[in-house]
Amino acid sequence: MLKKVLEGVLNATEAAELYSAFDQVGDIIVVRIPDSLLSKKKVIGQTLLEAVHPARSVFYQSSDVSGDFRTRKLEVIAGEDKTETEYREHGCRFKVDVEKAFFSPRLSTERKRIADLVQDGEILINMFGGVGMFSIVAAKTKNCTVYNIDLNPHAAKLCEQSVKMNKKLKGKVISINGDAAQVVKEQLCDKGDRTLMLLPERSDEFLGSAILATKSGGIIHYYSHQHADKRQNSAELSKQHFLEVSPVKAEIIGGRMVRAVGPRYYQTVVDAKITK
Numbered sequence: 001m002l003k004k005v006l007e008g009v010l011n012a013t014e015a016a017e018l019y020s021a022f023d024q025v026g027d028i029i030v031v032r033i034p035d036s037l038l039s040k041k042k043v044i045g046q047t048l049l050e051a052v053h054p055a056r057s058v059f060y061q062s063s064d065v066s067g068d069f070r071t072r073k074l075e076v077i078a079g080e081d082k083t084e085t086e087y088r089e090h091g092c093r094f095k096v097d098v099e100k101a102f103f104s105p106r107l108s109t110e111r112k113r114i115a116d117l118v119q120d121g122e123i124l125i126n127m128f129g130g131v132g133m134f135s136i137v138a139a140k141t142k143n144c145t146v147y148n149i150d151l152n153p154h155a156a157k158l159c160e161q162s163v164k165m166n167k168k169l170k171g172k173v174i175s176i177n178g179d180a181a182q183v184v185k186e187q188l189c190d191k192g193d194r195t196l197m198l199l200p201e202r203s204d205e206f207l208g209s210a211i212l213a214t215k216s217g218g219i220i221h222y223y224s225h226q227h228a229d230k231r232q233n234s235a236e237l238s239k240q241h242f243l244e245v246s247p248v249k250a251e252i253i254g255g256r257m258v259r260a261v262g263p264r265y266y267q268t269v270v271d272a273k274i275t276k
Contacts (some may be wrong), residue, residue: 005051006049025098027056045077055139069103069152090137093165102130102157110258111137120143125192125213127180132159139171146268149176149183183269194219200267204245216276223269231257238268249275
């Protein structure tokens with residue numbers, strides 16, 4: 001879509017160097033631009049601002065997501081210099097800050113999948129819950145209790161605000177600002193019917209804490225990154241990896257390739273029922 005929007009602005013050689021898509025979050029657009037085209041970032045931004053509705057701000061993502069808070073550096077290249085907006089998904093409203101807290105609109109399908117799996121009466125522990133997207137989507141239609149944990153105080157605050165914005169949740173979302181491993185150890189041992197591990201680059205590091213949080217017979221949703229020659233192989237590789245690293249008995253009950261994150265590099269999820 002990005003290349004189509006910029007037809008007539010860039011020549012064929014320049015267009016071939018573009019990344020294929022951009023993210024739209026409410027009235028904010030976030031775009032990645034290759035180094036070779038940075039001299040044209042302002043015209044790219046202005047063209048997007050005029051072509052995409054509703055849009056009031058266009059930001060160039062100048063760094064990868066990194067650090068314990070999973071944030072990125074953004075530079076305004078068109079419109080208003082504001083990073084906070086409202087985002088709507090699956091009948092829910094969210095307060096989002098695209099610079100101060102991790103957020104990806106590209107996980108919408110996975111959020112719905114998890115919400116459909118959650119059962120009434122469950123306790124769900126979302127270890128790296130960010131602004132509460134997975135948690136609130138689940139609590140929208142299921143009478144569950146969700147502990148949304150995040151180390152980033154901005155994310156925890158945004159989650160609290162979003163919970164207040166969604167007045168008709170069937171379930172309950174409790175936002176906790178803190179280190180997931182410590183919070184689990186001090187408050188949530190053996191409480192979770194279902195535990196989400198939405199930090200794919202560090203899942204092995206926190207798997208012990210996820211097991212500690214989950215009841216025997218409970219389910220862990222283990223996200224990871226996998227190199228694979230083919231998309232369909234990535235899910236099978238992640239299942240094999242989970243069984244190799246899990247210190248407790250586990251039954252794989254599901255799993256899928258969530259999204260591509262690079263050439264032959266995929267984010268995957270394994271749904272595993274554990275026995276302790």
